[in-house]
Amino acid sequence: MLKLYGGARSRASIVQWYLEEIQVPYEFVKLDMQAGEHLKPEYLAINPVGKVPAIIDGDFQLWESGAILLYLAEKYGKTPPSLEERAVFSQWVLFANATLGPGIFVEASREREMPRLLTPLNEIFSKQPFLLGDEFTVADVAVGSILSYIPVMLKLDLSSYPSVLNYIKQLSERPAFQKSIGGRA
Numbered sequence: 001m002l003k004l005y006g007g008a009r010s011r012a013s014i015v016q017w018y019l020e021e022i023q024v025p026y027e028f029v030k031l032d033m034q035a036g037e038h039l040k041p042e043y044l045a046i047n048p049v050g051k052v053p054a055i056i057d058g059d060f061q062l063w064e065s066g067a068i069l070l071y072l073a074e075k076y077g078k079t080p081p082s083l084e085e086r087a088v089f090s091q092w093v094l095f096a097n098a099t100l101g102p103g104i105f106v107e108a109s110r111e112r113e114m115p116r117l118l119t120p121l122n123e124i125f126s127k128q129p130f131l132l133g134d135e136f137t138v139a140d141v142a143v144g145s146i147l148s149y150i151p152v153m154l155k156l157d158l159s160s161y162p163s164v165l166n167y168i169k170q171l172s173e174r175p176a177f178q179k180s181i182g183g184r185a
Contacts, residue, residue, distance in 0.1 A: 002026040005046065005054045007033035011065045012053035013181045014145040018069055018138060020176030022077045066097045066142065073138040092131055092139035100146045104154070118161045121147075125163035129170065136174075144171040145181060 004019065004026050006012020010033070019026050031037040031052060039050045047054040047063035054063035057075075062068055070093055073079050079086055103113035121143070124131060131139045147168050150156050158165050171177055 003029050003056045005029045006052045007031050010052045014065050015053045015068050017180035018141045020179045024076045066093045069138050093142040096142035096146050122161040122163045125167045
């Protein structure tokens with residue numbers, strides 16, 4: 001059985017959300033980050049930088065939430081057949097981790113970056129329910145998880161982005177979200 005390593009209130013809940021969505025059985029191994037379990041040799045053998053999440057799937061080990069999401073989508077989820085379509089999935093997962101997350105959560109750049117990032121997302125969600133159209137994908141887990149943390153962790157006013165707010169609400173009502181991120185927020 002796949003093992004997902006994480007801590008309380010960690011990015012492991014993003015991976016857990018996707019595992020719940022695609023209904024892959026997994027064991028959640030909760031590390032006590034306060035006690036430094038993520039820095040012990042047993043865990044460093046899985047992830048040498050000592051961060052969570054990480055997974056073990058059979059003999060395969062992987063860390064970094066975006067890489068894990070893409071791996072899970074490819075192995076267990078529904079990924080499109082073409083290289084170009086899969087690249088679009090990767091684009092959104094990388095955007096969530098490398099651009100959207102820092103743009104929203106780094107206070108020094110938030111005022112400049114938030115409109116630049118949320119305005120096009122608001123436009124997308126005003127035309128379609130999910131990032132890539134009518135179907136929920138791994139891209140929605142990556143981007144949606146970052147967006148869903150905004151009202152919970154930062155309490156920012158998103159009223160200028162009504163379609164983003166509706167998207168967050170729609171995602172937060174999904175049963176798999178409730179079992180993962182919603183249960184920790």
